[in-house]
Amino acid sequence: MNVTAAVPALSVSQARALHLSAQGLLARPRRRARKADLLDTIARMQLLQIDTIHIVARSPYLVLYSRLGAYPQSWLEDLLAQREIFELWAHEACFAPMSDYLLHRSAHSQRAHHWAIRNAEQHHQASGAKIDRLLAHIRELGPVKSSDFEREQAGGGGWWGWKDEKRWLESAFALGELMVARRENFHRVYDLAERVAGAVVPDWNTARLDAAAVRRETILKSVRALGLTQARWIADYYRTKPRLRDADLDALVAEGALLRVPVKGWDAPGYVHADHAQSLALAGAGRLRATHATLLSPFDPVVWDRERASEFFGFDYTLECYTPEPKRRYGYFVLPILARGRLVGRLDAKAHRREGVFEVKALYLEEDVAPDEALIADIARAIDDCARWHATPKVDLVRCRPAALRTPLRAALRALRSA
Incomplete structure (x- = not known):
């Protein structure tokens, strides 16, 4: 089936409206946010990037605010402590719905190129016995924070400036042995994965998706989150490699999981998840109207890919x-x-x-x-x-x-x- 011919070409403004609709940024919220809305919003985006800079609100809180309006920031920590979301390395450090835990755990080998995973592997090779002793300490005495361990000497930021215990904790976290059980004043509290995911995810350590299933799900989830995207932007959403080409999506288009959509002025087609078929029709008819005005985080999904922001908005950020x-x-x-x-x-x-x-x-x-x-x-x-x-x-x-x-x-x- 030639789906490209079956779908009328969108203008860039119509494509942009579909993108913003999928991201929850098309219209101003109609009511005050409820705690359940935070989880729904994170699930809608698939990933909520974490950053600690708090010149204004820290980025994850601001991303949610842009979509939901005013809400108590403590709700995000509540969702983490209640095992509704968890932390991981994906695009960068992110929150994700706990319902996607098995997908992300199964994707670990496909993210081996990520700098955080590479560093974790190197530290594990160099300090595996010490990390094992730290895990045994946590198993016996319970969750820990980095601040529970005294620092012997001052240093800079990043992996290279951390005390040994912080590097060991982060290595075990990046490799999935530890998880973040909760945050206290935004500081991570680490516990064994078996006690965090194991409490809410059946077969957390034995069930696996094969590589083909992981690839398919991350592609589909990325396209659904973006609303409309070019093939070459998809891999960055979960930080996978290599960049996709149009030919890589032919099978998903043929089965109807994705719709291939021409966009006027683009040198490549766009892709829309089948779940957004109705929104696509509304966009094509000019009935998706963007009315929202808000401030975005620098780590908002709308702007974190510089090339995508330029194509959609003519915005160089x-x-x-x-x-x-x-x-x-x-x-x-x-x-x-x-x-x-x-x-x-x-x-x-x-x-x-x-x-x-x-x-x-x-x-x-x-x-x-x-x-x-x-x-x-x-x-x-x-x-x-x-x-x-x-x-x-x-x-x-x-x-x-x-x-x-x-x-x-x-x-x-x-x-x-x-x-």
Whole structure:
């Protein structure tokens, strides 16, 4: 069956709407979030990337906020402690639904190229006996934190700067012997996998998916999460290799698991999961309307693949927190601004929690974006909502580009605070 010919070509804006719909970013939430919504949202994305920077909210909390609106951040830790989600190395360090535990455990060999897995294997080869003694300690005395072990000397960050016990804990975690039982002040508490996954996943250590099943499931889950994607973007979602080609998806298209969709202006077709067939029809008819305006994390799935963000949004995004300050173009931890289906700009923000101030050090609109009254209102509301969720309700807008945006945006923010 020639599915490509059967599906009308989408415009890029229609493809983008389908992508945002699948990601839960098409429309503003209709009601206050419930704890179950967090799990549903993580399952919808498949993976929720973890990062510890907290200039504003830490990334996993912010990704959920962008989709759900205000919610208690403790709910994420609750889901982890209740074994509804677990931590793993996938794209990077991520949360995933516990219902996918066997898939990820079976995928371990397919991620052997990942830097975290490679480092873990090297440390295990060099310190296997010591890691075994640490596991025995945990088996006898219970879960541990890295801080339970004294540090003999100071050092830098990363694997190379950790004390031995931290490296051993992380090695055993990356290789699946340990899991994160819970977090305390966002610090990992490690326990044996048999006591974490083993408590909720039948046959956790014996059931396995074969390599073909793992490959199929990760492809399908990636496409479902992305809504619409080119073949070459799929592998990055779970950080597998190699990049896929259109020919690699022919069998899934032929059986109807995936739909191959032409997109105007693209040099390659898009792919849509069969579960999104109805949304595809709505997108093709122009009936998926993007109305949401919010701030995104730098580690949001919408922007973590630079090539994909460029194709969908014409948005060139690079995280600069690891770039030396003199070489930064925009700032340390810059949040993309999503407004009605477009990435219209970015802002360098910091939440001063003690003072109750949400500082916008700089806000940059994209060069082709006109700051009309409707857009200014959307941006003001996105900033104000995010500031209130941070418990930093006073917004200090320092600088804008274009500079003429600062006055009307400050006025719009004042109007929201006085409403």
